[in-house]
Amino acid sequence: MFEATPLNQRNDTRQKLFRFGLGTMTGLLILPVVLILGTLIYKGAPVISFEFLFTGPTKGMTAGGIFPALLGTILLVLVALIASVPLGIAAAIYLSEYAADNWFTRTINLAIINLAGVPSIVHALFGVGAFVIFFRFGTSILAASLTLAIMTLPVVIVATRESLQAVPMAFREACWNMGATRWQTIRRVVLPNAITGILTGVILEVSRTAGETAPIMFTGAAFFLPLLPQSVFDQTMALSLHLFVVSTQVPGMPENLPFGVALVLISMVLLMNSLSIALRMYLRGKKKW
Amino acid sequence: MENNTSAKVSAGIDPGFDQLNRDWYIDKAVQVLVFIGGISAIVFIIGIFVFISKEGYGFLVGEFNFKEFFFSPNWRPTSESKETFGILALIAGTASVTGLAMLVAIPFSLGTAIFIAEFSSGKTREFLKITVELLAAIPSVVWGFIGLAIMNPIIIQTFNVPVGLNVLNAGIILGLMAAPIMTSIAEDALKAVPDRYREAAEAMGATRWQVIYKVVLPAAKNGLLGAVLLGVGRGFGETMAVLMATGHSINIPTSVFDSVRALTATIAAELGETAAGSPHYQALFTIGIFLFVITFIINLVADLVVRGVRKG
Numbered sequence: 001m002f003e004a005t006p007l008n009q010r011n012d013t014r015q016k017l018f019r020f021g022l023g024t025m026t027g028l029l030i031l032p033v034v035l036i037l038g039t040l041i042y043k044g045a046p047v048i049s050f051e052f053l054f055t056g057p058t059k060g061m062t063a064g065g066i067f068p069a070l071l072g073t074i075l076l077v078l079v080a081l082i083a084s085v086p087l088g089i090a091a092a093i094y095l096s097e098y099a100a101d102n103w104f105t106r107t108i109n110l111a112i113i114n115l116a117g118v119p120s121i122v123h124a125l126f127g128v129g130a131f132v133i134f135f136r137f138g139t140s141i142l143a144a145s146l147t148l149a150i151m152t153l154p155v156v157i158v159a160t161r162e163s164l165q166a167v168p169m170a171f172r173e174a175c176w177n178m179g180a181t182r183w184q185t186i187r188r189v190v191l192p193n194a195i196t197g198i199l200t201g202v203i204l205e206v207s208r209t210a211g212e213t214a215p216i217m218f219t220g221a222a223f224f225l226p227l228l229p230q231s232v233f234d235q236t237m238a239l240s241l242h243l244f245v246v247s248t249q250v251p252g253m254p255e256n257l258p259f260g261v262a263l264v265l266i267s268m269v270l271l272m273n274s275l276s277i278a279l280r281m282y283l284r285g286k287k288k289w
Numbered sequence: 290m291e292n293n294t295s296a297k298v299s300a301g302i303d304p305g306f307d308q309l310n311r312d313w314y315i316d317k318a319v320q321v322l323v324f325i326g327g328i329s330a331i332v333f334i335i336g337i338f339v340f341i342s343k344e345g346y347g348f349l350v351g352e353f354n355f356k357e358f359f360f361s362p363n364w365r366p367t368s369e370s371k372e373t374f375g376i377l378a379l380i381a382g383t384a385s386v387t388g389l390a391m392l393v394a395i396p397f398s399l400g401t402a403i404f405i406a407e408f409s410s411g412k413t414r415e416f417l418k419i420t421v422e423l424l425a426a427i428p429s430v431v432w433g434f435i436g437l438a439i440m441n442p443i444i445i446q447t448f449n450v451p452v453g454l455n456v457l458n459a460g461i462i463l464g465l466m467a468a469p470i471m472t473s474i475a476e477d478a479l480k481a482v483p484d485r486y487r488e489a490a491e492a493m494g495a496t497r498w499q500v501i502y503k504v505v506l507p508a509a510k511n512g513l514l515g516a517v518l519l520g521v522g523r524g525f526g527e528t529m530a531v532l533m534a535t536g537h538s539i540n541i542p543t544s545v546f547d548s549v550r551a552l553t554a555t556i557a558a559e560l561g562e563t564a565a566g567s568p569h570y571q572a573l574f575t576i577g578i579f580l581f582v583i584t585f586i587i588n589l590v591a592d593l594v595v596r597g598v599r600k601g
Contacts, residue, residue, distance in 0.1 A: 011499070014496070025396070025401055025404065028397065036439060087329055090322060090323045091323070091327050099327065114584075117526070117587070119581075120429075120526065121526070122337065124556075125574055129344045130336060181316040183315060183320075208426075211430070214528040243431070262435075266427060273423055
């Protein structure tokens, strides 16, 4: 009945060709990264052991473990979260629940985009100028964490705003009709319905914060410290900076040790991201409205 | 407290003026608090500019010489005889690495975005999207390490050159780094094109590729441009990866096998060794101001371009 004309055939071939070409490009984008991760695991896995994770570096960092750096990263992330999560959620509530669509809100959105787009080393300079020098925190966990908090604030704001906006308007209207104030509505209806979405944003922020290096280099992270930090006004080691140090600054480094550090760091980050993605998919499956 | 009110209201008891009053005040207080949160992003952006300007100010009014700063390739901040602060070679380093990175990232990210948005569905699509998202999460210091420990020997062997830390290495690393982010923004832009456009074209007998080429790509043009611009901004501001993979030597590159040094990397490498308040220290902050202004402009343009698509 329908004979394929030469034009049809040509279009069909072309179509297949493009599809194949694009698929190849996708593969070429993903394949090198898979190979690289494979190499990291291949060379890094033999280094990782209980001792590697829970003891400090020895012999000028050419042996021993990464415990102080691991602990330091956890401390930096925690303090950064304490600062940025409440602020980020407040900002998202304002943008989603209160802000009108006008030039002022657009300015805030532009500021958020820029905060995410400013180079990390500029955030570091800001941290030095503001927290280390002006507020006199010195190079400390506090200064480094606040720098990280400001840098990753957009992650929390954007994720929280999205999950707040996903709560249907009818939920709020029903609540207002019962005579509830705006805040009562937000606290009792909007936030409980958005909490999982907010959590995915917070986990993403943990992952971002843990991997950042430049912002903490001059604000609170040290190359090597013999003691663990005692308060937020002490310096600390950090996993990301430790990777930089062991791979560039230490002569006579055994070849596999930096691979081990890189593997621990990347596992931490990818685990957090996977958790966030899994939570998001679970949430999408459960959504009732 | 609110519990109390609602319980009384539902029981038909007047909650009383005091209680309503208190709820009203709490509501106002919260409104002020979240407003403070809302403007915090603006405060921080202004704060960043103010504080880096404050530290760099001394250099700008003192040693700063516009012609030398932007047109001299000599960055010798610690020279005994005559300190020179020229960032031309650093700009060339950043530009060459970012340029090569975009050469790698633009075709691959746009191709991948089209493949994910238009040619794949169901499980494949989900898998590809998650993979791209995870790739975007790899920290820059890990990319730098990959450049140093994996790419470096590969480049030395393949091209038979003495040093593998150069424009080529950093460009590829930066390209692989920027591509996932550009892919997801580009894919969003493609997805924002309404399905009825595609259906209309398909009803006219267009093949899938014709639909993409003649209908979807023109409609998503601005969003795709926005994705490219954000990729450029990302490459421009990247610090750790270029610090570790470029070879970090001051050079105006003549080939991809030359080692270079980037603006960001210079700050990262030198700030720790300078005394606060010295001309060198202030000059590094001045580079910071320059970086801030450039990325601000790139982000602003990207935002305007993307917004243009939403209005149109």
